[in-house]
Amino acid sequence: MSNYWIEGNIIKTQDVNFSADHLGGIGNVFFQRMKQNGSKVAQIYAPTGEKDTFDSLLQRCIRTAIVLQKKGIKKGDIVTGCSDNHLDACVPIIASHMIGAIPCSLDPTLSNIELEKLISDVKPKIIFTVQSTLKEIRYFTKKLELKTEIVVFGPTEEFTAFSEFIEPQEEEHEFKPIFIKDPMETAAIYFSSGTSGFPKGICLNHYYYFHHSPLVPPAQNNDVDKLRQIYEMNIKKSGTSFLTYGSLYWNSSGAGLFLSAITGVTRLLCSTFDAKEFWYLVDKYRVSGVFLTPFQVTELVKCGKPEDASCDTLVRISTGGAALSKKYIFALQEILPETDIVPTYGQTEIGVLTSFQLHNKTQRELYKSNPDIVGLPMRGIWYKVVDPETEEILGPNQPGELRVKAKTVMNGYYNRDFSNRYDKDNWFRTGDVVMYDENCYFYVVDRLKEMLKYRGWHIPPAILELELSHLPAVRQSVVIGRKHEEDGDHPMALIVLEESYKGKITEEEIEKYIESRVQDKQRLRGGIMFIDSIPLTPSGKVKRKELKVLANEHHCWKYAKRPSIS
Helix, strand or coil: CCCEEEECCEEEECCCCCCCHHHCHHHHHHHHHHHHHCCCEEEEECCCCEEEEHHHHHHHHHHHHHHHHHCCCCCCCEEEEECCCCCCCCHHHHHHHHHCCEEECECCCCCHHHHHHHHHHHCCCEEEECHHHHHHHHHHHHHCCCCCEEEECCCCCCCEEHHHHHCCCCCHHHCCCCCCCCCCCEEEEEEECCCCCCCEEEEEEHHHHHHCCCCCCCCCCCCHHHCCHHHHCCCCCCCCEEEECCCCCCHHHHHHHHHHHHHCCEEEECCCCCHHHHHHHHHHCCEEEEEECHHHHHHHHHHCCCCCCCCCCCCEEEECCCCCCHHHHHHHHHHCCCCEEEECCEECCCEECEECCCCCHHHHHHHHHCCCEEEEECCCEEEEEECCCCCCEECCCCCEEEEEEECCCCCEECCCCCHHHECCCCCEEEEEEEEECCCCCEEEEEECCCCEEECCEEECHHHHHHHHHCCCCEEEEEEEEEEECCCEEEEEEEEEECHHHCCCCCHHHHHHHHHCCCCHHHCCCCEEEECCCCCECCCCCECHHHHHHHHHHCCCCCCCCCCCCC
């Protein structure tokens, strides 16, 4: 029997048939697997070549876990890291898992508006931060009147230095991680923006990580001693590491950290993407896999592979977070004919939604000829495609909103109502418009959600709309996304001016105002357009689709037609 079949236009899949309660939570899995991997190299810091074994990493994690407990951090407390990639960045995260605390990471490049909002949402008991965001972290914790301890990676006189957390502890050799009996408990919180609003804390359970890892046995097989086979099938013996650019703010990086501990594969850490350096890193460190944003893929194509670069260990380039133009997929495939270039489709709230069986030659060739495909159904997830207006369940080749049922669906948004994410039959609304063909291959058509993505970064329109509201000249504003072949979305503002300012303020002045107040990635690269009124639904909601049509039909875009600004 196939792993999936269709009944009444609902795609059903085989259950995973996998009990996770004996694993004791991901903290216990980290502990056990890191002990087994011992002297293998766990991570390498690319800028310096410094290496870290699993033994060394585990020791620092255990010591940090003990110090956290001594400071009163207990099961269920929130521990936050705000750091770029370095060898100690993951230590507080793993240590938190080991004591049952809930890690929730930030990124140092977040805007001040985002930092304040996210810290206010989760109110962490302790924050581990790098020097570059120390000033902001200090200011916002004080402003919010939080009793949050601040720990600094690197030298500090005023705050606790992280070095104090990794000093020898008398009890470190007897340390045992907490055992989580219920795998459906919240294991971690990651931020995402599913609508036009600010990012929300997504509560992910332990089962979520187990299901999306080699801990899940192959179909028709319950032998947990063979759990590594799926992952190892796609890695050449010559390749020894996977390259990661994203900080632990991103769920993909957190999942990569977990996979590294399970499989013993080395993480190669780099915070800044450089297309020319990429080829050098792949050969020097024998990289077997990498996750790249669509923007990074386009940069690789533009750069081209140097003649002296081999890249013979590179098995797989995964890409996701936004749509990638076919021409860049084909161009990169021509540069790397022996490497699988694979789109990933998923959401933080659910995890990976579709997959490719890359050991299957037929699938590999099918995707190379049709890169619009994002894969087949995943075991343990049920799917239906629904007309969002009529609620009719649609069949093959009919685009509609994807809704799913799975144990991997989030436990909810932290301290927020999330009931609107489910339909009346308790299916999770993804907000994505997809379709599938007669063979159950999925295609992503569009997004119902209003959140924008620029070069892989979430850009909530609400952040820009809030900044625009501070301008006396702006009566109303709506920020939408203009599709860009390389960058994803270029934010564009449609603005209703106050009567007294009409003809007295220019698009250039408003654009400069916004640029001085937001992060570079949040700039209004899509331009500014003055309109007379904003169309609303009977319930008072903005008709964003109507505004997108209006913007697309407008022929006098002074800014929207300019080249991409890097």
